[in-house]
Amino acid sequence: MGDISLAELQTLRTISRTVRETAETPISPEEINENNLLARMAQIAASRLPKAQRSKVSETEVNSALIKDMVKWAVKQTDNKNPQQMIQDLREKILQYTLLVSIPVACDECLKNVPNSSAYANWLIYEILRVEGQRPTLDEKSSQQLTEFSKSWAKDPKVRQNRESFVRKVISHRDAWMQGTLGEISVFRLAQKANLAPEYAPVKQDIGPEHIDCFIIYKGQRIPVQIKSGQTPGLLEMKFVKAVDIKGQPTTKLLIRIGCPSILDPKNNEYFQQALYPDEQRAQEFIQLLEVALNQQNSSAHRSKYGNKN
Helix, strand or coil: CCCCCHHHHCCHHHHHHHHHHHHCCCCCCCCCCHHHHHHHHHHHHHCCCCCCCCCCCCHHHHHHHHHHHHHHHHHHHHCCCCHHHHHHHHHHHHHHHHHHHHHHHHHHHHCCCCCCCHHHHHHHHHHHHHHCCCCCCCCHHHHHHHHHHHHHHCCCHHHHHHHHHHHHHHHHHHHHHHHHHHHHHHHHHHHHHCCCCCEECCHHHHHCCCCCCEEEEECCEEEEEEEEEECCCEEEEEEEEEEECCCCCEEEEEEEEEECCCCCCHHHHHHHHHHHCCCHHHHHHHHHHHHHHHHHHHHHHHHHHHHHHC
């Protein structure tokens, strides 16, 4: 991200203004680019502003759209970039999400009774960037202002407690989004490599009772998929589970559990290189797990049918 001036750290007021301006930008449903992603992030952040107007589109819907746009963007970018650059670009997007979304969310939930000053906001944002390993560089005047402020307020135990709570909340919120997003990107890339023609699910199906993240096509069957991600690396599990559709009717979906350790940790670079650019062996493992899940589903359906006859 380079050197970060105090102005670039942004006070909460500046973030609010940026969010309001960006949230009003129309988002084309066609080609996904960086501006679209920032606009999605800004829409989410805008809903957290103190005097935010109620939108017809819920924050859940916008967040789902953001994740799908992120997946589309990442899948497109992998065709043109090497693994190292792709990982770095994903990290940049995660930092943008932290600044535009996770920080306002944490402020909304943790900082209701703290000093409402730009200096305090700058200090908190500076601290979260430092925790993120960004090592922001300030000019002499800005550095002195933050130093004096932090010394003054750090003497207050309540302020220290609020800061620690704030940092934990930002990291927790960011990590949950990051893990879910990277899980969908990883599965989509695997499905592409395995020639399963993955399709993006509509937002309504994602946030509805079905909770469908995408579809894959296998032997002429269009299979709805829900993706759950955890910290343990690797493709962990595939199984068919019961669900209900938008109309409340019984249905089934393929549940895929996949490991997504932090991409912000350099020690996981090799794992994400393989996740973003899977080889033929991983694609075959994906298909084998799918075959096992289909066989188990067919066996279960057969037993259920046989039992009904008796």
